[in-house]
Amino acid sequence: MGPVTGPGPGPVTGDVLISLDGVEKVFDVRRRTGFLRRETREVRAVDSLTFTVPRGEIVGYIGPNGAGKSTTIKMLTGILTPSAGRIRVAGIDPSRERTRLARRIGVVFGQRTTLWWDLPLIDSYRLAHRMYRIPDARYRENLDRCVELLQLGELLDVPVRQLSLGQRMRGDIAAALLHDPEVLYLDEPTIGLDVVSKARVREFLRDLNAERGTTVLLTTHDLTDIEQLCRRVMVIDHGRLVYDGPLTGLHEVGESERTLVVDLERELPPIDLGDAARVVKVEGPRQWLAFPARGSAAPLVARIAAEYPLADLSVREPDIEAVIARMYAGRPGV
Ligand SMILES: Nc1ncnc2c1ncn2[C@@H]1O[C@H](COP(=O)(O)OP(=O)(O)OP(=O)(O)O)[C@@H](O)[C@H]1O
Numbered sequence: 001m002g003p004v005t006g007p008g009p010g011p012v013t014g015d016v017l018i019s020l021d022g023v024e025k026v027f028d029v030r031r032r033t034g035f036l037r038r039e040t041r042e043v044r045a046v047d048s049l050t051f052t053v054p055r056g057e058i059v060g061y062i063g064p065n066g067a068g069k070s071t072t073i074k075m076l077t078g079i080l081t082p083s084a085g086r087i088r089v090a091g092i093d094p095s096r097e098r099t100r101l102a103r104r105i106g107v108v109f110g111q112r113t114t115l116w117w118d119l120p121l122i123d124s125y126r127l128a129h130r131m132y133r134i135p136d137a138r139y140r141e142n143l144d145r146c147v148e149l150l151q152l153g154e155l156l157d158v159p160v161r162q163l164s165l166g167q168r169m170r171g172d173i174a175a176a177l178l179h180d181p182e183v184l185y186l187d188e189p190t191i192g193l194d195v196v197s198k199a200r201v202r203e204f205l206r207d208l209n210a211e212r213g214t215t216v217l218l219t220t221h222d223l224t225d226i227e228q229l230c231r232r233v234m235v236i237d238h239g240r241l242v243y244d245g246p247l248t249g250l251h252e253v254g255e256s257e258r259t260l261v262v263d264l265e266r267e268l269p270p271i272d273l274g275d276a277a278r279v280v281k282v283e284g285p286r287q288w289l290a291f292p293a294r295g296s297a298a299p300l301v302a303r304i305a306a307e308y309p310l311a312d313l314s315v316r317e318p319d320i321e322a323v324i325a326r327m328y329a330g331r332p333g334v
Pocket residue numbers: 027028029043044045063064065066067068069070071072
């Protein structure tokens with residue numbers, strides 16, 4: 001079964017920077033089944049994966065734990081070789097020409113750093129300067145820009161191990177960009193960051209994409225990252241692509257619900273709006289009502305205001321994790 005395709009983001013017209021065609025990755029996992037007996041089991045981490053990403057796009061790549069996201073990114077960087085299928089990134093077969101590809105891509109793994117732990121931050125950048133043979137003027141320009149936009153100025157002489165998580169993450173993002181990569185793979189770039197650091201990282205990525213046209217493939221469990229950065233989302237589950245399209249379309253596929261949070265002037269029995277909405281929670285004078293995401297909140301608000309002593313009210317957008325879960329639930333066998 002192919003992925004569900006949303007109504008956009010429209011046909012791919014720009015040049016294709018990343019392409020996967022029927023890509024598979026199977027791991028042989030050996031397991032002990034007795035004193036001397038071992039059994040080899042196949043884990044199909046990625047299965048029949050086919051998609052393209054045009055230059056300049058920011059794509060969210062999401063799915064539950066163990067879905068195959070990291071395996072895909074490892075194949076796209078050349079760390080892992082596919083068991084079957086064809087991958088091209090900037091015209092290069094990643095597993096065959098990993099070193100040549102390394103000059104064209106940047107990678108940030110949120111859960112581990114590529115920076116030198118005991119050295120001041122600037123030393124990792126100097127090493128990258130030499131390793132990638134970045135022309136001096138370009139290195140200076142890129143470094144200055146990252147230092148300014150990621151606010152690294154006061155951190156350059158601090159050993160990496162002394163940086164906070166958010167500071168280190170900004171340091172890692174800069175390290176991935178000094179050699180002007182055309183593609184940036186980001187695996188959980190905002191994990192563990194506070195709200196302010198998250199916002200800073202997102203703003204930086206938006207600017208980078210707008211000004212330099214850097215293509216970004218973003219893996220995250222923080223769906224606000226996706227909402228704020230990506231027009232297109234790919235959802236993977238059990239190694240297969242199950243959705244490819246805009247985020248709004250994902251809501252529709254998931255037939256999700258929005259929530260009205262209603263504060264009444266006093267505690268009352270659950271609000272009754274018939275089939276239009278249903279009460280999912282009551283806590284004192286506050287009630288939560290779920291209604292279809294596609295519907296408008298306005299008539300519901302009007303009815304509540306007319307029939308109940310209303311003190312305050314707000315609308316909550318669907319939790320996208322829930323949308324995805326619902327989507328899987330509705331598609332047995334994917
Ligand atoms: N080196 C490996 N050897 C054996 N199995 C592996 C290996 N790497 C990944 N897997 C398996 O492949 C499947 C996909 O794993 P992967 O790490 O790609 O998922 P993920 O979507 O990145 O998950 P998460 O969100 O938890 O990081 C899982 O079942 C995992 O156990």
